Amino acid sequence: MNLKSTFLLVGFLLLSSVLAFAQTTRTISGYVREKGSKELLIGVNVLLADGSAGTSTNTYGFYSLTLNYSDSITLIYSFVGYEKQIKTILLNKNYEIDLELESQNILNEVVVSAKAEESKVSESVQMSKIDVPISQIKKLPTLLGEKDVLRVLQLMPGVQKGSEGQSGIYVRGGGPDQNLIILDDAVVYNASHLFGFFSTFNGDALKSVELIKGGFPARYGGRLSSVIELNMKDGNKEKLSGEGGIGLISSRLVLEGPLRLNKNKPAKSSFIISGRRTYLDQVAKPIIAAQNKNSESKETAGYYFYDLNAKFNYEFSSKDKVYLSAYFGQDKFAINSKSEETEASNGINWGNATATLRWNHQFSPRLFANTSLIRSNYDFNITGSQNTLKTQTTEAYSYFLQYTSGIKDLGLKYDLDFFMNQFHTFKTGFQITSHTFTPSATVLQEATQNLNVNNVSKIKSIESGIYVEDTYVPNPKLKVNLGLRVSNFNTKSKHYIRPETRIAVAQKLSPTLAIKASFAQMNQYLHLLSNTGLGLPTDLWVPTTDSIAPQRSQQVAIGVAKDIARFPGISVTIEAYHKKMDQIINYKEGASFLGIGGQTNFTQENNWEDKVTSGSGVSNGIEFMIQKKTGRLSGWIGYTLSKTEWLFAELNFGRKFYPKYDRRHDASVVAIYELNPRITFSGTWVYGTGNALTIPLTQYTAYSSNINKNSANPDGLRGFDVNEYGQKNSFRAEPYNRLDLGIQFHKKLKRHERTWDLSIYNAYSRKNPFFYTIGSANETAFFGGFQGINTQDSKIVLKRYSLFPIIPSLTYSFKF
Structure with a gap:
């Protein structure tokens, strides 16, 4: 038998097996929406009443469950904060079941209904994952009235806070650049406003927030420490609605509603738009004016930030949907002074802009696809100048500074979900991104010549990845997620190709108790150079090059997940992890981007690669968390015991040292209590070991x-x-x-x-x-x-x- 005949025989046997299997199974699929708005819901549990099989809705509210032929089955649809629904059907054909879940409104009930069904941590194969309901985020205490998503994530075990007032997060010993922050498939590189005090995300416009800090599925890549995935609301398809707020330093507004030509037909399209702006610049004006009256020099200063979110969607058919979403955010700070002898001008500006065009297509009840075209742009710029006139005691002096960092991305992403049967759920896809980096720093003293500071060198590169993963459920007590991702990064003359293995296992010991384990390899082709370790926008993003290798990590985690049967809605998780990081970079002793007397050109000799050194890091820790997501009393208690050490041959005399945000003990207590439909109390308490610092x-x-x-x-x-x-x-x-x-x-x-x-x-x-x-x-x-x-x-x-x-x-x- 020749090779061609062999392939034909194998193909025939596989096709025969699939057709034979299809004759004995039936598929139930559809979309789950919120009643009253038709908002698609992410992560809704769809389970058989006997617990023998189940699934959940994906990012676009779609689910599919293939079961063996049966006379009758009972399905339970459940989601945190919503009334569960029960469907009993005769499973003698394929079904498309679209349904709506009704939200539990605390304003209408003194006691939250006990009919709510909690998602159980012991049921999921994914470990090291935290979902924070947006409703909880809105009820927690605020800093200056801002509901901050990233600040709430800082309260979770394994997530260390930066300095006081910083929204940067440090996950399991990793730096702020090692977190993949995704908003509707688009990467956000600097998620901070007000020099890091607030995040860029308006909680009123978000539908879901998910943090994964270990055991990463193969569909995610490009960072070492965590994935923070945020999804915007799609927009109310039933009526025009909105919400907003007026605070001490900023105000916000969200509007959403249907778009339809015929009011008598259900809307196929909807929109949402949100905006937020501070008015610190307006508040400061009279204060600065009063100071100028009594001063020989005149000063002007101002700071403000704004952000805008917009999203539009259109349903061409029950199988085709298109989404267009965008985010724009900007921070602007300026301070100028003028006297008889000196004139100075300084400014700091940074901002993000993202746009995502997505197309969902349902090929069949078992096969779902999404195609995304993504644009992301991050820009940061510092400018400073000073001119001093010659006097009897001083010489004329001039000074100029320009410091920029930027990343422009254009990417294509394609994902397939194949719900083969109750035993196998496959995900596969690819992503390719074109990066353009523009790092530059210029310092001039005694500047007498004109310098074209806009002629910033560009560094271009291509990053790509292809993945496949399978969630395998051989029996109701065992779930396994196996994944493989192959990533690639092209520099000027080198190609880095790195395979990444992902494994996660969950074994149920009882209906409410499971042990879990995971292993994940990650590669990161971007680096954040920082003198401060604060994760401030003044840090510079640089790519992997011919001489600077990609960062990589290996993480092993094991844990226990327990749902407390006597107290529904309460879960306990305990996890231990070991994480090894290689090729992380840092400045050499005394090195900096800012060189006196000229311009730093990052593609010529004496570039930034000569100023950095690479090393390794190890982080170990144990995390404990008890959480309750619904009810009159909700919240969580978290504790982390961890240790992180770095080793660089050219730093600290080649000895190990603690990075700044190594934190031995980290604890948090969060509580929300609904006293009655009119009054809600909340409180948070945090404790952490002090930062590791170098002092004289x-x-x-x-x-x-x-x-x-x-x-x-x-x-x-x-x-x-x-x-x-x-x-x-x-x-x-x-x-x-x-x-x-x-x-x-x-x-x-x-x-x-x-x-x-x-x-x-x-x-x-x-x-x-x-x-x-x-x-x-x-x-x-x-x-x-x-x-x-x-x-x-x-x-x-x-x-x-x-x-x-x-x-x-x-x-x-x-x-x-």
Whole structure:
């Protein structure tokens, strides 16, 4: 038998097997929507009443379940915060069942209905995943009235906070660049406003938020530490509705509704648009004007941010839907001063813009496809200039600074969901992205020549990946997710091709108890260079190059998931993990992008690759979480015990050291209590081990010849302070802890609902450390205390600076 005949025989046998199997099975498929808005719901559980088989809706609300032929079956449709539905059908044919779940409205019920069905953590094969209901996010205490999605994720075990007021997150020992943040399939590179104090996401416009911190499915790639997937609402198809709020520093508004030509027919299209803007610049104007009246120099300053979300969808048929979504956000800060001798101008601007065009197509009751065309753009820019006129005591002086970082992406993504049968669910697809990087830094002193600062070098590269994964359920007690992803990154003259294995297993020991384990390999082709470790927008994104290898990690996790049968809705998870990271990069000692006297060109000699060094890291930890998502009392308690160490041959004398955000203990308590339909109480308490920092051990004065002839003492010696340091990050800041409290007053009026939200941030006014400096003992630190360092000549003290004392805020929110 020749090779051609062999292939024909194998193909015939496979086709015969599929046809024979199809004759003994039936498929139930459809879409699940929210009643009253027809919003497609993500993650709705569709289970057989006996628990022998089940599935859940995908990102687009579609589900499919293939079962053996049966006289009668009972299906349970359940979702957190919604009334469950039960369907009994005669399974003698294929069914398309579209249904709507009704939301439980606390304003209409004193006690949340016990008929709600919780999703059980013991049922899912996925581990290290956290879903946060948007309804819970809106009820938690706020900082200055802003409901911040990323700040809520910081309260989860395994997710460390940055500094006080920072929205950057650090997952299982990883840096802020190692988190893949996705909004409607588009990557968001810098998800912060107000220098990191707030995230870029308006919670009123979001439908779902999901965090995966380990055991990554093969469909995700490109980052080492976590995946944060956010999905915008599709828009109300029933009626025009909206919600918004007015806070101390910003206001927001969301409008959504149907688009239809015939009012007597169901809408096939809908829209949603949201906007948010601060008015700090307007509040500051009269204050600055008053200061200028009594000053010889005149200053102007202003800061504001805004963001806009928009989404449009159209249903061509029951099998074809198109979505167009976009996000635009910008931060602008400027400060200018002018006097008789000096004129200075400084500004910082950064922003994100994304656009996604998606097409859903249902080939059959078992095969679902999505095609996405994605555009993402991130820009950051600092400009500064100063000109000083020549006087009798000083020479003319000029200074110029420009610092930019940007990424432009254009990508294509294709995903297939194949619900083969009750034992196998396949996902496969590919993604290809064209990156354009524009990192640049320019510093000029005594600038007398014109410099074309807009001529920034561009670094282009292609990143791609192809994957396949299978969720295999050999029996009701065992679930296995097997995946393989092959990623590729093209540089100027090199191709990196990396396979990534993904395995997740869940074994049920009882109807409410499961043990889980996972293994995941990840590769990351982007790097974030930072001098501060804060994850601020001043950090620069750079790509993998011929000489800078991609980051990679291996993570193993094992855990237990328990649903408490006696107390429905309460779940407990305990996980332990080991994570190894390689080829992470950092600046060499004393290196920086900013070089004095010229322009840094990142494609010529002496570029950024000569200023960085690569190393490895290891993170180990144990995480505990008890969570309750529904009921009058909801919330969670989380605790993490972890340790992270880095090793760089060219840093810290080749010895291991702790990265800044290594945190031995991290704990959080979150509680929401619905007293009655009109009053909601909430509170959060957090505790964390202090950051690892490098501080001077002592300070002394050194002297050198003074060569400045214009100085008051041109022939003498010039003294300057010198700091002496020990090992890197060998000092521990004081522990961080904070209590936030909130109370909401709801009232349902004839045509709308309104809520007054009173929040108290840092209720007991804890003076948490923001940063430390050293100086003389007679200086006073802002909000802080200090400890002394004695020298022979004087007393030098280490000062702790704190950022936020107790901050009350009041917000008015409405919904119609």
